[in-house]
Amino acid sequence: MFIPQIVLLVLVVAFLVSALRVLNEYERGVIFRLGRCIGAKGPGLIILIPLIDKMVKVSLRILTLDVPNQDVITKDNVSVKVNAVVYFRVVDPVKSILEIEDYMFGTSQLAQTTLRSVCGGVELDELLAQRDKVNTQIQSILDEHTDPWGIKVATVEVKYIDLPQEMQRAMAKQAEAERERRAKVIGAEGEYQAAGRLAEAASIIGEHPEALQLRYLQTMREMAAESKSATVIPVPLDIMNTLLSNPGGKTKKDT
Known part of the structure; x- marks a missing residue:
């Protein structure tokens, strides 16, 4: 029952x-x-x-895709290895299943080819100095191609750029030469400014001769402070001027 x-x-x-x-x-x-x-x-x-x-x-969560090392020849014919990381998410589940067999694998392959294409179209200096611009360009291309799959690429970051040893040595020499150039320019600029200040000081002393006497006494004080065992006997500048104007020690009366 x-x-x-x-x-x-x-x-x-x-x-x-x-x-x-x-x-x-x-x-x-x-x-x-x-x-x-x-x-x-x-x-x-x-x-x-x-x-x-x-x-x-x-x-629907954000997925992380690690793009392996890619051999790239830049626009200025430098061979480098570049890898990156891609952050993306599914925004349309139906398209991600119907439009592509494996959206994870498809996005990975597309990211590798796009990374090689974009990095190969720029020079090495631009790749190193303007990495944000390269990241934005790769992200824009990936997002455009994955949109029919219902995929939204949020961020692309170039992680590492492996340079050949010869290129690293050449860049080190270039950086050293640049630093030496800047040091010489800064030194020359300092000499130029110092010469201008000295010219102004000479002009002031020429208008006010007593300023030279004060500078003379200041120099004597500094010499005495540096060497305590030495004896410094200041000689008035008037006497020195008299001796310099009359090398033989003759006066007007003697002549």
């Missing part, structure tokens, strides 16, 4: 187990009913018809 009820209960439980699905907040389920896509469902509890519906889960 109770056997049909037990069988019915077992069938109901089996149906619920096979029909009920729970999707997380970051997941969507693309439903195929007898081979035809009827759309995406989720998150939360969804019901599938056993043996008729088939579900493919798709994550």
